[in-house]
Amino acid sequence: MAKLSVGSEFPKGVEFKYIPFTKEAAGITACGVPTTLDLDKELAGKKIVIVAVPGAFTPTCMINHIPPFGEKLDELKKKGVDDVIVISANDPYVLSAWGKALKLDHKLKFASDPNAAFSVANDLSLDGTALGLGIRTWRYLMIVDNGKISLLNIEPDPTKVTNTGVDAALAAL
Structure with a gap:
């Protein structure tokens, strides 16, 4: 894969693993079945926000970073965002449980x-x-946006949220 930059195409062939929200597996202890989130399909013709965090259930990610994306999802959608994907290296079961714990599993994709x-x-x-x-x-x-990177903000200090929060996304849209 090539290094990412604003204006470049998102790399082809990227796949994440996630557990789609279902009412049947809505309980926090329900495991669900991991499936592939094919970014080639996910990004085609859509505007997608991808927010990456060092770890589910970690203080900064849990308290400061991800909840505002759920709180301001309607604002993001009004600006043309089709979906928000939260990614971490944690396994899909942990990410699914984290989305449920945050009560955002039905709003955001945790992959x-x-x-x-x-x-x-x-x-x-x-x-x-x-x-x-x-x-x-x-x-x-x-x-x-339709497969092309229009914003890439990288936190200078991964323990803080200065340029990767929802307000940065809203300002860029």
Whole structure:
């Protein structure tokens, strides 16, 4: 994969894993069945916000970063956003439970970047091995409009949300 930049095409062949929301598996302990989120199909003809976080259930991600995307989803949609995809290197079961815990599983797609492969390939990863966390996704925000990257904000400090929150996405739309 090529490194990502504003104005470039989103790489082809990217697949994340996620568990789609269903009423039958709405309980936080219901596992659901992981499936492939094919970004070639997901991005075609749509405006998608991709927000990456180092980890589900971590303080900054849980409190400051992701909940505002759910709170301001209507504003994003009014500006033409079709969907918001939250990615992390966590497995799809953890991400599904996190979406349920945040009560956002029916609003946003919580998808796994398995082994942070996409993030690593694009120099958007964080090595948390010394902390026992392994390789993670860095904190970043991307807007992809019909397959073309129109915004790519990367947090200078992945423990903070300065340019990757929902307000940054709204300002760029």
